[in-house]
Each structure stands twice: as structure tokens, then as C-alpha cells.
Amino acid sequence: MKTWPLLSVALSLLLLASGCSAATTTGGTGRLNVVVAFYPLQYVVEQVGGDQVSVTSLTKPGVEPHDLELTAKQVASVATADLVFYEKGFQAAVDSAVDTEKPKRVLDAATIVPLRTTPGFTGEGTTPSTSALDPHTWLDPQTMIKYASAVAEQLSQVRPASAAVFQQRADALVKELSTLDSDFTTGLAHCQLTVFVTSHAAFGYLAERYGLEQVGIAGLTPDAEPTPAHLAEVQKIAQEKGVTTIFSETLASPALADALAKDLGLKTDVLDPLEGITAQSRGNDYPSVMRSNLSALRTAGACQ
Numbered sequence: 001m002k003t004w005p006l007l008s009v010a011l012s013l014l015l016l017a018s019g020c021s022a023a024t025t026t027g028g029t030g031r032l033n034v035v036v037a038f039y040p041l042q043y044v045v046e047q048v049g050g051d052q053v054s055v056t057s058l059t060k061p062g063v064e065p066h067d068l069e070l071t072a073k074q075v076a077s078v079a080t081a082d083l084v085f086y087e088k089g090f091q092a093a094v095d096s097a098v099d100t101e102k103p104k105r106v107l108d109a110a111t112i113v114p115l116r117t118t119p120g121f122t123g124e125g126t127t128p129s130t131s132a133l134d135p136h137t138w139l140d141p142q143t144m145i146k147y148a149s150a151v152a153e154q155l156s157q158v159r160p161a162s163a164a165v166f167q168q169r170a171d172a173l174v175k176e177l178s179t180l181d182s183d184f185t186t187g188l189a190h191c192q193l194t195v196f197v198t199s200h201a202a203f204g205y206l207a208e209r210y211g212l213e214q215v216g217i218a219g220l221t222p223d224a225e226p227t228p229a230h231l232a233e234v235q236k237i238a239q240e241k242g243v244t245t246i247f248s249e250t251l252a253s254p255a256l257a258d259a260l261a262k263d264l265g266l267k268t269d270v271l272d273p274l275e276g277i278t279a280q281s282r283g284n285d286y287p288s289v290m291r292s293n294l295s296a297l298r299t300a301g302a303c304q
């Protein structure tokens with residue numbers, strides 16, 4: 001019986017604490033604390049949430065997101081977030097943090113745009129298997145448009161008083177992304193060459209959307225090492241199709257792409273999978289880096 005008073009004190013402290021946090025975040029006017037898994041999701045939440053959100057990305061700028069590991073502090077941040085936006089099936093450490101920490105509100109990007117296998121030659125010799133689901137949905141601007149609406153809906157549920165503001169900001173983002181999408185459509189409509197060679201096969205959704213064909217040197221992850229047979233096959237396709245450019249990227253090593261380009265006497269250029277923004281990125285946000293990608297694809301494909 002002696003423990004009861006202590007227990008009730010602990011309980012009231014707990015209630016007080018949860019009451020406080022509700023007052024400073026969801027119910028009040030402070031910034032909503034949103035944890036996102038990686039850059040493109042961060043971009044959407046920042047654009048839609050504006051000054052009403054404080055966004056923390058679990059993948060720090062410059063860190064390659066595929067094999068992400070989380071610190072204990074990062075895992076704890078998942079537990080206390082007002083909203084967690086991630087893509088189930090992409091980063092095992094994030095999937096596991098969401099499972100164990102059970103944040104109060106979760107938005108899974110793969111429920112907005114389901115992951116699928118994407119067409120394009122990634123080779124038999126790459127590991128993991130090419131039948132794996134492709135996580136790079138964000139490289140299709142139409143996917144980002146769907147994310148914008150879903151984020152506005154989630155933020156509005158957390159803070160209904162600001163629903164109109166979130167919707168207005170989402171509408172502006174959708175407008176910008178729709179312009180980007182139509183610029184890709186027109187910019188890639190008349191190309192001499194529709195095949196492009198990339199280091200890791202991140203551009204399957206983009207290629208499919210705009211009628212291009214991707215040939216990956218590595219597989220769906222940058223560290224999936226190609227076999228000599230696969231490299232020979234990529235060389236063969238590049239020569240047969242008259243490829244002019246071998247693309248590498250900003251976060252992963254360009255060694256393979258450089259070596260292949262040197263062997264074939266071809267140019268190299270950067271195609272950015274937007275898995276993070278750094279000082280080396282050709283642009284400072286999603287639309288500007290995507291426009292650099294468009295420009296690089298147009299040059300490589302000799303598009304009109």
C-alpha cells in the first residue's frame with residue numbers, strides 16, 4: 001500500500017509531461033517536430049510545413065542512404081516525433097526504428113506510391129538480385145506531387161487549425177513540380193539516343209516516366225558490385241547504342257563509371273539520384289538538381 005502515493009505522483013507527473021508536450025507542439029503554435037528518413041521527403045515536408053515544422057532528416061547530408069545506420073539518439077527522435085515520414089522497404093534501420101519506437105503518427109511513402117521493380121538493364125551479375133523492389137520513386141516528379149498532398153493531409157490532421165495553410169503550400173509545391181514534370185516531358189520528347197548509362201540504377205522510375213531506358217553499371221544500390229560479365233555487357237550495349245556519356249553521381253564513388261568511360265573513350269557527367277544535397281550537388285534543392293539532371297540527360301541524348 002505504501003507504493004500507491006508514489007505511483008500516483010509519478011502518474012500525475014507523466015500526465016503533466018504529456019500535457020506540456022501537447023501544448024507546445026500539436027495543440028499549440030510551436031513547430032511540429034517531423035522526422036524524415038532522407039532528403040526528398042525532407043524537401044516535401046519543409047515546403048508544405050513551412051515555418052510550422054521543424055524537420056530532422058535521419059540521413060545526414062553527404063551520407064549515402066542505402067546502408068544507413070542510426071545512432072541511439074536518432075532512434076529516440078523517432079519515438080518523440082509528431083510525424084515520421086519514411087519509405088518502408090528502403091532503409092532497414094529506419095524500418096526497424098519505426099517498428100520498435102512506435103511513433104504516434106507515421107507516413108510510409110510506399111503506401112502513397114508502391115515500390116515495384118522497374119524496367120531497364122541492371123544485369124544478371126549484380127547483387128542484390130535485380131528482381132528487388134526499386135526504392136527510387138522520388139526521381140519521378142509525379143511521385144513527389146502525390147507526396148505533397150499526403151503530407152498536407154497528415155500535417156492537417158496533427159494541426160487542424162493550420163489545414164488551409166498546409167493545403168495552400170502543398171498547392172504551390174504541386175504547381176512547381178507539375179512544371180518540372182512537363183519540362184521533363186517536352187525536354188526528353190525528341191532525343192537521338194534514349195538509352196543512358198548510370199553508375200547505380202536509381203533512375204528506373206524516371207526513365208519509365210519519360211520514355212528512356214536505363215542501363216545500370218551497379219545494381220539498385222551503389223555498393224552492388226558488378227561482375228566482369230555484367231561490365232562487358234554494359235560496354236556492349238553502350239557501343240551498340242552509340243552512348244556518348246557515362247553518368248556517375250555525387251554521393252557514391254565515380255571509379256566504376258570513370259573506368260568504363262575511359263575504356264570506351266566516352267565522356268562522363270553527373271546524374272544525381274537526389275539521395276542527399278551537399279556542396280557538390282548541382283543545385284540546392286529537389287527542383288534545381290532535377291533540372292540539372294534534365295540538362296545532363298538532354299546533352300547525353302542529343303535531344304532537340
Ligand SMILES: [Zn+2]
Nearest residue numbers: 202220221273
Ligand atoms: Zn539509390
